[in-house]
Amino acid sequence: MKNYDHKKIEKKWQKEWDKNATYKTLNPGKMKKMYILDMFPYPSGVGLHVGHPRGYIGSDIYARMKRMEGYNVLHPMGYDAFGLPAEQYALQHKIHPRKAVEENVKTFENQLSIIGLSYDWSRKVNTTDPKYYKWTQWIFLEIYNSWYDKTKNKARKIDELVSIFEKSGNVKVNAVCDIHIEIFNSKEWKTFSKLEKQAILMKYRLAYEGHSEVNWCPEMGTVLANDEIVTDAKGNTVSERGGYPVEKKSMRQWFMRITAYADRLLSGLDTLEWSDSIKEIQRNWIGKSEGSLVKFPIKDSSENLEVFTTRIDTIFSGTFLVLAPEHIFIQKNKNIISNYSEVEKYLNEVRNKPDEERMNKDNKTGVELKGVKVINPATDKEMPIWVADFVLGSYGTGAVFADAHDQRDFDMAKKYKIPLSVSIKTDDNALFERVKNLEECYEGEGTLFNSMQFDGLTSREAKPKITEWLSSKNLASKTVKYKMRDAIFARQRYWGEPIPLIHDKSGIITDLKLKNLPLELPNVKSYESIGTGESPLAGVKSWIKEGYETNTMPGWAGSSWYFLRYMDPTNGKVFASKKNVDYWNKVDTYVGGSEHATGHLLYSRFWNNFLYDMGYVSFREPFKRLKNQGMILATDGRKMSKRWNNVINPDDIVNNYGADTLRVYEMFMGPFEQSLPWSTESIIGSRRFIDKVDRFKHKVKGDKSSIELEKVLHKTIKKVTEDIENFALNTAISSMMIFVNEMEKAESISVKDFKIFLQILAPFAPHITEELWSNLGEKKSIHKSLWPKWDKKKVMDDTVKIAVQVNGKVRTEILISKDIEESDLKTLVLKDKIVMEWVGESLIKRFIYVKGRIINIVV
RNA sequence: GCCGGAGUGGCGGAAUUGGUAUACGCGCGCGACUCAAAAUCGCGUCUCGCAAGGGAUGGAGGUUCAAGUCCUCUCUCCGGCACCA
Numbered sequence: 001m002k003n004y005d006h007k008k009i010e011k012k013w014q015k016e017w018d019k020n021a022t023y024k025t026l027n028p029g030k031m032k033k034m035y036i037l038d039m040f041p042y043p044s045g046v047g048l049h050v051g052h053p054r055g056y057i058g059s060d061i062y063a064r065m066k067r068m069e070g071y072n073v074l075h076p077m078g079y080d081a082f083g084l085p086a087e088q089y090a091l092q093h094k095i096h097p098r099k100a101v102e103e104n105v106k107t108f109e110n111q112l113s114i115i116g117l118s119y120d121w122s123r124k125v126n127t128t129d130p131k132y133y134k135w136t137q138w139i140f141l142e143i144y145n146s147w148y149d150k151t152k153n154k155a156r157k158i159d160e161l162v163s164i165f166e167k168s169g170n171v172k173v174n175a176v177c178d179i180h181i182e183i184f185n186s187k188e189w190k191t192f193s194k195l196e197k198q199a200i201l202m203k204y205r206l207a208y209e210g211h212s213e214v215n216w217c218p219e220m221g222t223v224l225a226n227d228e229i230v231t232d233a234k235g236n237t238v239s240e241r242g243g244y245p246v247e248k249k250s251m252r253q254w255f256m257r258i259t260a261y262a263d264r265l266l267s268g269l270d271t272l273e274w275s276d277s278i279k280e281i282q283r284n285w286i287g288k289s290e291g292s293l294v295k296f297p298i299k300d301s302s303e304n305l306e307v308f309t310t311r312i313d314t315i316f317s318g319t320f321l322v323l324a325p326e327h328i329f330i331q332k333n334k335n336i337i338s339n340y341s342e343v344e345k346y347l348n349e350v351r352n353k354p355d356e357e358r359m360n361k362d363n364k365t366g367v368e369l370k371g372v373k374v375i376n377p378a379t380d381k382e383m384p385i386w387v388a389d390f391v392l393g394s395y396g397t398g399a400v401f402a403d404a405h406d407q408r409d410f411d412m413a414k415k416y417k418i419p420l421s422v423s424i425k426t427d428d429n430a431l432f433e434r435v436k437n438l439e440e441c442y443e444g445e446g447t448l449f450n451s452m453q454f455d456g457l458t459s460r461e462a463k464p465k466i467t468e469w470l471s472s473k474n475l476a477s478k479t480v481k482y483k484m485r486d487a488i489f490a491r492q493r494y495w496g497e498p499i500p501l502i503h504d505k506s507g508i509i510t511d512l513k514l515k516n517l518p519l520e521l522p523n524v525k526s527y528e529s530i531g532t533g534e535s536p537l538a539g540v541k542s543w544i545k546e547g548y549e550t551n552t553m554p555g556w557a558g559s560s561w562y563f564l565r566y567m568d569p570t571n572g573k574v575f576a577s578k579k580n581v582d583y584w585n586k587v588d589t590y591v592g593g594s595e596h597a598t599g600h601l602l603y604s605r606f607w608n609n610f611l612y613d614m615g616y617v618s619f620r621e622p623f624k625r626l627k628n629q630g631m632i633l634a635t636d637g638r639k640m641s642k643r644w645n646n647v648i649n650p651d652d653i654v655n656n657y658g659a660d661t662l663r664v665y666e667m668f669m670g671p672f673e674q675s676l677p678w679s680t681e682s683i684i685g686s687r688r689f690i691d692k693v694d695r696f697k698h699k700v701k702g703d704k705s706s707i708e709l710e711k712v713l714h715k716t717i718k719k720v721t722e723d724i725e726n727f728a729l730n731t732a733i734s735s736m737m738i739f740v741n742e743m744e745k746a747e748s749i750s751v752k753d754f755k756i757f758l759q760i761l762a763p764f765a766p767h768i769t770e771e772l773w774s775n776l777g778e779k780k781s782i783h784k785s786l787w788p789k790w791d792k793k794k795v796m797d798d799t800v801k802i803a804v805q806v807n808g809k810v811r812t813e814i815l816i817s818k819d820i821e822e823s824d825l826k827t828l829v830l831k832d833k834i835v836m837e838w839v840g841e842s843l844i845k846r847f848i849y850v851k852g853r854i855i856n857i858v859v
Numbered sequence: 860g861c862c863g864g865a866g867u868g869g870c871g872g873a874a875u876u877g878g879u880a881u882a883c884g885c886g887c888g889c890g891a892c893u894c895a896a897a898a899u900c901g902c903g904u905c906u907c908g909c910a911a912g913g914g915a916u917g918g919a920g921g922u923u924c925a926a927g928u929c930c931u932c933u934c935u936c937c938g939g940c941a942c943c944a
Contacts, residue, residue: 003898280863281939289943309944322944361860361942390942400944407860408942483943597939668884670872674865675937682871682885688899689884695899731873734883741883744900803879808925810879848924854878858924 006658028583039592051632127558216249287483308396326393496552
């Protein structure tokens, strides 16, 4: 490590940049803007490994180039610090979580500061700062005080819904919540009590109170997150710490009605420059399926059981109906079901079954509901009703009709010997049904169904026709279902944003007003949840006295809008001023890990779409382009982890090789989006590259480089500029390495050209380039200089060397003028000895010339 | 099971999107410099073959004048979802 002294140089310039506020973002003005954002980190106690800064370095290089190209660049950094890990760290170290966050932020900033990242630190945000979470709480209240109007396809204020109720009742309201809507008119509405009105509105609010099952550990007296529970050797779910049994418990929660935005979250994806894989993950998560809602009339009753299906074409073979254990039909018809005690016993069994067993696909269980039947609307056949836990209460209508084509139905039928049938169409166009025995059905499955025809259409093609036919009898309708569920927006924990709502003794909920925000987290003696499973806030007397909500917000609350706060981080009046929001607009390039595909990246899109509906932001989608950096794995190919003892610390690399080397190496390793193992051996190549550049300072003289070198330089400018734009940073570096190799061969290099080279290298290696730049007499920072442009003439070659193939095999190379006519070229090529040796006496069948690329002679 | 992505030298990878496969870097070998080493520089480095040539981008087919790139089948690895009707 002789050559240049990276420690001295890097420290010197980092101080200088700090002093001169080199990377300060300007306020909205005439300059064109560019918003380049990193996903802000969760500052954990363990510190960074070498993989963490990879994304930051990539976005930093991009931001540095954009700044030199004359953009006003917003490139900030901050901290997402509420949530479980900080709370647990605090518990372990017996300090206040706020203190823990402070410590961890300090560690984090020390590690980041030595890498030479060009953030404007004056815009730093921290989600746990009351000045910040004041606005997280405000957004929550905006969402709480809104409902989704399906006809207008946007969110509206809840007051507008109330006035609709007051004028005309809920008849015309088309809201997301389309099940269990009470019918009332405006007169009735006025007679409802406050509490009744609240209950109705709760069904419309975009943030609403409800109940859900949580992992409850009686021994610890606390609710556990999914990653805090494990399965023990006996297959029981237990707490990760202590191994105590964990059971399901229904708890009061807050929810976000993200499902209202399902369609927009889906269609919005088409407008985004994101990787196909992330878009696909989100599409799958939203899980849109188009199908039909079919009514199965209950025998000897005027009521129906509704079933959702995407395969209405199989209805002719539907021979039994299966309900989810949660289905209200069962409770409602207790008295009619003749074997209710048996059914009840089954329902209890299911409730206590661990998830894992319930998810066991090979062991379907169920019970028939005796004494009730439904009628198949397509065949008018009677069908028995079963209850089975493989049917999910939370999807579709919680009921399915079963037939031979579905593996699950088939397994069920086989186990309980329920007759199955198939329907085929006969020549005289009548539907013909035949009950087959199970074995026969199994054998015939596939072939029979594939050959089934409806009016000359295949089974699947006939779906719309069948729905149409049944809907003419008012027995079916087209419908769309989503797999995505509403998001739980509550944690029974201390370390999160308080939910700014007040419950009075009669159960009326009121929201805090902006002037009373932030509702600050009170100090508590213990951060463990109190024995009831409620959050520690439920044990704070002053808190309870005021009637404040005891749940806190989940970790994703603060991170769902932070990109807006950077635009105007200190504003005390609004979350960000309109002027700032309009100027900075959406994030142009967002860089972060792909692990947030179904979490943060979906929630942020949801909130931003909501804020758009309410007119607070002028753009629907928050992140235009997304780049996901790949992980850096340990040298052994595993994830870096304390557990494997394979962690490589960036501090050591910066210390031994310098920050510039770390930056160049991490980008040179391979494609930005790809996961790669760290190589302790290979990093030296990046250091050698920088050393070579440094040594050239003695070779720089005069004002003229050779024409050849100039050409390579301009090609390199073009390549590097385009590659940075596309985050192809590995090939940008390799092209600069090629240029350096060319410089070595050259006698000398002009001051002018060397400076240009330093400029294009500057985003990658900001310290050494600044040093050499200033050594050449420049007074202003290289990072404030104007990005070089390539000369089109110098990038083009007058003569090109192209390959000559005979029958697709390369036989020789030929030097030609780039503008040569094909006929002239042909004469030239056919004079070539080597070519003619291969062509020989044969007749030339074709002569193919791809301009500037290749010649292929087919004989 | 379903949905994505990927398989190229000893290693990380490149290939202007169908046009000279293996750029760039690491490693390794030989040489120069040196008393010696380190550092640095030069040459070499897919494979078989003395050569002329032949073969090779996980495997098998296909389309094309031309395939790492497109199509079909198949194997392996990684990621996501998972009883979603």
